[in-house]
């Protein structure tokens with residue numbers, strides 16, 4: 001019997017003009033898996049997530065979501081983008097931002113939110129400890145609060161797959177801990193993929209870590225070895241200096 005993966009990526013290559021951003025990437029992600037992706041800046045991490053969202057056109061290769069072609073499955077994916085920039089004066093409040101996550105649940109002709117949508121949104125905001133901010137203008141939030149609002153919007157999709165691109169950069173440590181504990185809880189039910197430089201913060205939570213530098217390197221588990229680190233970063237000392245803990249970087253015996 002073949003297993004149906006939440007995400008199945010085969011030989012995916014992405015070029016921006018002549019620049020190769022992803023080269024023959026293969027990746028399987030199970031439902032109920034928590035995958036961390038690390039890699040140097042420009043290594044293609046955001047490109048990989050955008051490919052899974054159909055926001056970037058692959059040059060070759062394929063992506064299936066629960067065994068289906070991408071375009072049939074987009075409403076199953078929640079996404080927290082990297083470095084989202086709001087016009088701080090744009091007049092929209094937290095409730096309306098998070099309700100946007102409900103749109104994919106409705107047929108285009110019935111673009112009206114129901115009481116049930118509001119109930120779901122209120123509950124998600126409470127879970128993220130920002131229920132009291134529901135009527136706050138988006139421009140009047142702290143960085144950590146804004147990031148939790150963006151997570152709330154992704155969760156309002158009620159996704160089976162959640163993709164997060166650096167969800168905790170520029171976030172206070174309380175929000176960071178809260179976000180990761182919620183992601184851990186979610187990963188018991190759905191597939192969660194997080195791109196992060198905070199690998200030290202989540203190494204005890206994730207099931208797998210993958211390293212991306214145009215090519216993807218992973219072979220199960222959360223342990224990084226010399227070969228992967230050399231391939232991805234070129235310099236293990238540099239990586240350790242950036243805070244990857246000894247626990248996930250174990251030098252080969254006798255080296």
Ligand SMILES: Nc1ncnc2c1ncn2[C@@H]1O[C@H](COP(=O)(O)OP(=O)(O)OP(=O)(O)O)[C@@H](O)[C@H]1O
Nearest residue numbers: 016019021039040041042043044045046047048082
């Ligand atoms: N729309 C685009 N057009 C042209 N080149 C792009 C585009 N988006 C990304 N790139 C290039 O593709 C490569 C991969 O970019 P990507 O944003 O996926 O990297 P990343 O791993 O997310 O980096 P970071 O850690 O800095 O966020 C980079 O060299 C980048 O300059």
Ligand SMILES: [Mg+2]
Nearest residue numbers: 045046047082
């Ligand atoms: Mg990026």
